[in-house]
Amino acid sequence: MSLEAFLLVAAALFCVGLFGALSQQSIVMLMMGLELMINGVVVAGAGFWLRVAPNADGQVLLLVAITVMALEMAMGFAVVTALFRARDVDMTDDAGDLKG
Amino acid sequence: MQTFAFWALAAAAVGTGVAVFAVDSMARATFSLLASFLCVAGLLLLAGLQYLGALVVLMMVMEMLVMAVFMIMYMMNPAGLMPMTMVHNRRGALLVSGGLFAVMAAGILLVRWPERRGRPPADPTADLGMALMGPKMLVMMVIGIAILATMIASVVLAVRGGRYGRAEGDGAGGDGANGGGAG
Known part of the structure; x- marks a missing residue:
């Protein structure tokens, strides 16, 4: 498994997630796209750890990325719940108060 | 294999x-x-x-x-009992993500990546544990505080309640900033 192989898989996952984040109207589905993007970052980090610098720093960085993934999901669900409670909205198009 | x-x-x-x-x-x-x-x-x-x-x-x-x-x-x-389409700007999203993948793939294949420095440790888990309990302790502490802050923030956001506690009914008895009924 070369570094390029890891990075190609990571890029594919990141771009699939980006497609979801840009195209989905549902906030929960949008968050799924963000999760896939961070998933790609994790794969790229594993590739760099294995093929460039196999020391503890890379593993710590991956641990931070995985933690960010969980925290993003928790905050996302809380925001969706607050938004739904206040405005009965679960779609991005209906939650455009700050749109210019 | x-x-x-x-x-x-x-x-x-x-x-x-x-x-x-x-x-x-x-x-x-x-x-x-x-x-x-x-x-x-x-x-x-x-x-x-x-x-x-x-x-x-x-x-x-x-x-x-x-x-x-x-x-x-x-x-x-x-x-999934009926087909659903909850997307906007599907073509634009496809163009952006497909274009980005093409650029990234070209970069991945064309860039000359550095040679590996050192070899993977015999036990990467032990290596990570020693780093987290030693020189990377600050990272672990920041992660812990971030998790605590997220727990508090998510509960504050998600709970129906006012400044002085739980709102009654659909917000009629509460005066909270995030209280109030849905719809």
Whole structure:
């Protein structure tokens, strides 16, 4: 498994997630796209750890990325719940108060 | 054998990732995402990162189960009994993501990557543990504080309540900033 192989898989996952984040109207589905993007970052980090610098720093960085993934999901669900409670909205198009 | 497993897991990870946005059912989308995470955990295990691979498996199984509950709560079509299209600007999103993939793939294949410095440790889990309990302790402490802050913030955001406690009814008795009934 070369570094390029890891990075190609990571890029594919990141771009699939980006497609979801840009195209989905549902906030929960949008968050799924963000999760896939961070998933790609994790794969790229594993590739760099294995093929460039196999020391503890890379593993710590991956641990931070995985933690960010969980925290993003928790905050996302809380925001969706607050938004739904206040405005009965679960779609991005209906939650455009700050749109210019 | 390892190369075959790598490409099989990679194809499955990307395929199930695509399926998240292609299936009709919200429940299926959630479990497709879970499958993608499990395949990525397999890739981590293949790379020798046993602890992080196991962490992804454990964390994502729980996270996707919570997500399935939220899906059923908020979405109108959790079982996928009818086709659903909840997308906007599909063509633009395809163009942006496809173009970005082409640029990234070209960069990945054209860039001359550095040679590996050192060899992977015999026990990467022990290496990570020693780093977290030693020179990287600050990172672990920041992660802990970030998790605590997220727990508090998510409860504050999600709970129906006012400044002085739980709001009564649909916000009639509460004066909270995030109180009030839905709809």
